[in-house]
Amino acid sequence: MASIWARRKSDGSQSFTVRWRNPQTRKQEAISFATSTEAETLKRLLDANDQSFAIAQHAMVKNQTKAPSVSAVIQEHIDLLVRPSVGTVHTYQTMLDLHIANVIGHIPVDKLDYRHLTYWIKAMQKKGRSPKTIRNNHGLIFAAMETAIMLGYRTDNPCRGVQLPTGEKAEDEARFLTHSEFGLILECMGERYKAFTEFLVMTGTRFGEATAASVADVDLMSKPATIRINKAWKRGAGSQYYIGATKTGAGKRTVSLNPQLVDVLIPLVASRQGSELLFSTPKGERIMHGLFWRHYWLPAVKAAQSQGLKKTPRVHDLRHTHASWLIQDGVSLFIVSRRLGHASTRTTEQVYGHLMPQALQDSADAVERSAVIWREWRVGSA
Template sequence: MASIWERKKSDGSTSYTVRWRNPGTRKQEGITLATSAEAQTLKRLLDANNQSFEIAQHAMVANQTKAPTLAAVIQEHIDLLVRPSVGTVHTYQTMLKLHIADVIGHIPVDKLDYRHLTYWMKAMQTKGRSAKTIKNNHGLIFSAMETAVRLGYRKDNPCRGVRLPSGEKAEDEARFLTHAEFGMILEGMGERYKAFTEFLVMTGTRFGEATAVTVADVDLMSKPATMRINKAWKRGTDSEYYIGATKTGAGKRTVSLNPHLVEVLIPLVAGRPGSELLFTTPKGERIVHKLCWHHYWVPAVEAAQVRGLKKAPRIHDLRHTHASWLIQDGVSLFTVSRRLGHASTRTTEQVYGHLMPQALQDAADAVERSAVVWRV
């Protein structure tokens, strides 16, 4: 942290010396300024930019411009969003306030450059922010800079070409269950949530989508039986939950139901008003992920691990498991993508492409044909 030292001069005036430790040489440096305001500004900029005097000085000079600040442009970008959800606006406002405004938000938008963005990312890492958090916040800045270009505040987007920290972690990878492994988990699941657990693995729906399905969304009489996914639970500005749109436009879809799942759902549909949620807690309320995880999912997984399960799957891995079963059974990537509600098959391929047995075999056969050449 930089510090400010005040000194009374012989003429009665006060000088202000800002001191900091150079991040490159690790030596203490200082500069004397005439006013407290200048000293406070320099201290704030040094603390926000990893004690880099070069960056801080550049920002102080740049502040003379008449262009709006980065924070102001991001706010304008948020205000210009077309039909954003309440949760999206709240999330963006929180990101701006917590991670951007106090670090580089003061920089004029036409002066923002690669160095500012790099120091911002390093500051985020120093605070222990995850790669995903940095990526999400960078995405907001990127989009705001696109808006800045459209509005004529600057000619280019400085976020283009900026390398983000890797967010790849072994524990973040999708976990796929075999039929036997899922059976072990289902066996230990509480009776109240067995049908819900089977529903997740047999439809591949997201938790927020599955818990928003109503009785009217299910048609068990059609051939095949179907279910309409057209909404999901969202978090509002005060952390309250409400029914909103699906994650993407492609998320609105019709999912076919297999005969076994139809049998499971008949008791849940029979005689109930169409407006009621298909799956609820014993009190008839929305199923909360955190509570379901803690009181039902974790005990079921632990019981399965006692019986030999070697994996530690999450609830969301039932969605991955559903996709893996379809792919291993020869279902096309296009069909899987539409069933999962992905915006494009590229997303599906990135996550599940390695599971396609024929693709793997085709690749192995191609390499073998190439190998014949050098063995001859």
């Protein structure tokens, strides 16, 4: 990587020397600038282009413009967000600082094009970033470029049409458990979190929603008994967690509770303050996903596998399992969507539509009718 060496001259001014190793000759080269900004720009360009000074120099000359840089525009976009949560601002700021600024952040916003974005994607892939991380960061750049258009910095959005990694991997697919498979895991689950695990699969709530639910959210006297899902744990600045809004507006919902789950919850709400967490650690604190997975979920799954379980489900797969049980029992996608708190039934259909038994049968019957018509036509034309 290139480096910068600052030196104070005899007249009191400073110079900034950028040093790098020529990739062709393998010899060290250097050039000095009067400002640290110019030096930092060259250093970023050298590091982003395999220490090629020719490419870096061309980019510096080409990019001489009065337009703000990509980093400046993304920062302005973040600052202009209306009523963002602390966690959202922190996430976007981390994306900019960690994944964008040092690669394409120096480019004037009116010069950003398809080639820059493609290079950025390849650089992210080279660093081992997941397709999901790349898509999320691209989403931030895309939104910032829309802001740039509104502010008059450029007339089009260069992110449109850029090909993104699909991230379609078999291991990323939803895993569905049968009733007996879940039963094996529940039997092997530590006693402390059996009720919590059963709650996840019986309600389909997200982990952050379930662990943020309070005793006051449960109404065991209504017919049927219900729980109000209206908050979730969020990560703010400094990775501190706080209770905030659900993932989407549709996430605020009332979920009915089946009688078996009611029996499980009665001891958890009896004689407890409404403000207390419904599920918590022995010290009454938030259940942390990583610790639950490592110390309870993973051991339970491994124990179940020793007894015949063939799958390796994630904690989130309890939510998928809940949806699959409902759909296989004939519950409509609309109702499942509302119960899961999806913003659109399209999301529910994309993940679970293939599980609908009647839809599968109807499709097969329709194809068979077409086949019969086609065969009759062939016989008639012979």
